[in-house]
Amino acid sequence: MDLLIYILVYPLIWLISILPFRILYIISDFLFLIVYYIIGYRKKIVLSNLKIVFPNKTKKELLSIRRKFYHHFVDIFLELIKSFTISEKEISKRYKFKNIELFDELHKNGGSLAIVGAHYANWEWIICLDKVVKYKTYGVYKKVSNKYFNTTILKSRGKFGLVLKQTSKIIKEIEINKKAGNQAIYGLLSDQSPQLKKTHYWNEFFGVKLPIHTGAEMLAKKYDLDLVFMNTKKIKRGFYKTSFELITDDAKKYANYELTDIFLDKVEKQVKAEPAYYFWTHKRFKHKDKAPK
Numbered sequence: 202m203d204l205l206i207y208i209l210v211y212p213l214i215w216l217i218s219i220l221p222f223r224i225l226y227i228i229s230d231f232l233f234l235i236v237y238y239i240i241g242y243r244k245k246i247v248l249s250n251l252k253i254v255f256p257n258k259t260k261k262e263l264l265s266i267r268r269k270f271y272h273h274f275v276d277i278f279l280e281l282i283k284s285f286t287i288s289e290k291e292i293s294k295r296y297k298f299k300n301i302e303l304f305d306e307l308h309k310n311g312g313s314l315a316i317v318g319a320h321y322a323n324w325e326w327i328i329c330l331d332k333v334v335k336y337k338t339y340g341v342y343k344k345v346s347n348k349y350f351n352t353t354i355l356k357s358r359g360k361f362g363l364v365l366k367q368t369s370k371i372i373k374e375i376e377i378n379k380k381a382g383n384q385a386i387y388g389l390l391s392d393q394s395p396q397l398k399k400t401h402y403w404n405e406f407f408g409v410k411l412p413i414h415t416g417a418e419m420l421a422k423k424y425d426l427d428l429v430f431m432n433t434k435k436i437k438r439g440f441y442k443t444s445f446e447l448i449t450d451d452a453k454k455y456a457n458y459e460l461t462d463i464f465l466d467k468v469e470k471q472v473k474a475e476p477a478y479y480f481w482t483h484k485r486f487k488h489k490d491k492a493p494k
Contacts, residue, residue, distance in 0.1 A: 207349035218285040222439055225283060229275045237271045247271075247481040253489075254407045255476070269477035276438065281325050285357045289332065292361070296326040299444035304334045304386075307427050307450065313378065313385045314427035316445070317417045319392035319468045320480035322433040323441050327388065331362030336386040337378070339364045341371050368416075375424050387426070389417045391461075392468050393483055402458050403492050406465055407472075410492040411485070418460040421452035428452055428460060430467050435478050 217228070236242050247270060251263045258266075284292075307314055313336070318324060331338040340358065342365045345351040355365050366374050371387065378385045391414040400412035421428045428448040433441055448463055449455065472479045 203347045203349055207347060207353075211350070211353065214282055215285060217279070218282050218287075222283070225279050226276065226438060229272075229279050232279075233272050233275045236275055237268065243482045244271075246484060250481050250486060251476070253409060253486055254472070266476050267481075270479075270481055273435070273478055274480075274482065277323060277325070280323055280439070284325060284328070285353070289329065289361060292326055292329045293332070295440050296323070296329060297440075297442045298330070298333060299442055301333050301445075303429070303445050303447060304336065307429075307447070308335045308384060310427075310450065311384065312425055312427060312450075313375075313383075313387070314429055315387045315389055315417050315421050316429050316431050317389050317391050317448075317464050318431040318433070319471060320390055320483070321392075321468075321471055322435045322475075322478045324390060324433065325358075326441065327431070327433075327443060328358050328363045329361045330386070330388075334386065336384050337364065338362060338386045338388070339366055339371065339374060340388045341366060341368050341390075343368065372420070375420065375426075379424055387420070389420075391417050391464065392485075393480075394485055394488060397488060397491065402461065404458070404462060404465070406485070407469060409486055409489045412488050412491075413458075413461055413465070415458060415461050417464070418452065418455075418458065421449075421460065422455075426452065428464075430464060432467070432471055435475070 217225070220228070237244070244267065247267050248263060251258075251266055255263065255266075304314075328340070340363050342358075344367055345354060358365055375385075375387065377383075393414070395412050395414045397412060402413045402415050403410055404413055405411070406413065417428065420426055427450045430446045430448055431443055432446065433443040436442055446467070448460060452460060
């Protein structure tokens with residue numbers, strides 16, 4: 202069944218992927234009307250999330266943010282499809298890095314680093330980072346259930362040099378690289394909700410006490426990784442610029458969960474600056490009433 206679905210669906214995805222961007226965004230505008238006005242995909246969840254994060258905004262303001270978000274949401278979906286066939290020249294023109302020299306400075310110290318970021322703007326196109334840094338680059342991903350699509354996605358995301366590793370396998374890869382003296386970058390998106398059974402830490406995120414991912418901090422401390430925050434901004438439709446900020450080059454000097462709190466604070470500021478570009482369809486606040494007393 203997986204193969205049949207792949208055979209039926211992938212040719213359409215590929216055909217969409219080879220379209221020029223101007224046509225792609227015409228399709229996006231059409232799909233927005235369907236997703237937003239006809240299907241209404243998770244509109245209640247998005248509005249609920251926005252009310253929690255922005256309690257002082259009027260309903261009109263919240264609805265305006267929601268509508269703008271869905272335009273961006275559909276764009277991101279089609280930009281992900283475009284990733285299957287996008288060239289290095291094209292992605293380099295549309296996805297810029299602001300202060301890439303930070304990595305040259307950190308590379309001189311001989312260690313590796315973890316980049317932490319949020320599901321914000323376009324987080325997918327950072328797959329081209331390997332082309333502009335001296336490190337080997339890794340991304341942590343969740344395996345797709347359809348093995349044929351999973352293979353295709355891995356190939357697509359890895360065509361510029363990025364190596365994809367499942368969450369369960371990234372620690373082993375870090376240990377191998379550390380033992381061999383290989384300098385690497387490990388990309389981690391840490392803003393969404395962890396499984397309750399795997400939660401070690403609760404704290405406020407946008408004023409609500411929630412379970413918090415602490416994996417990035419744990420890895421930074423255990424394996425002496427520099428910790429860097431990525432901040433992607435949408436310049437205009439289809440164009441992004443990502444800047445980087447060193448959080449620390451000595452993670453062990455921080456108290457437990459302090460680095461995690463610093464990261465979350467940066468995410469909050471990022472989202473509040475341009476709220477429409479955050480991934481609001483995720484049920485980030487679903488455990489808000491389950492915090493330990």
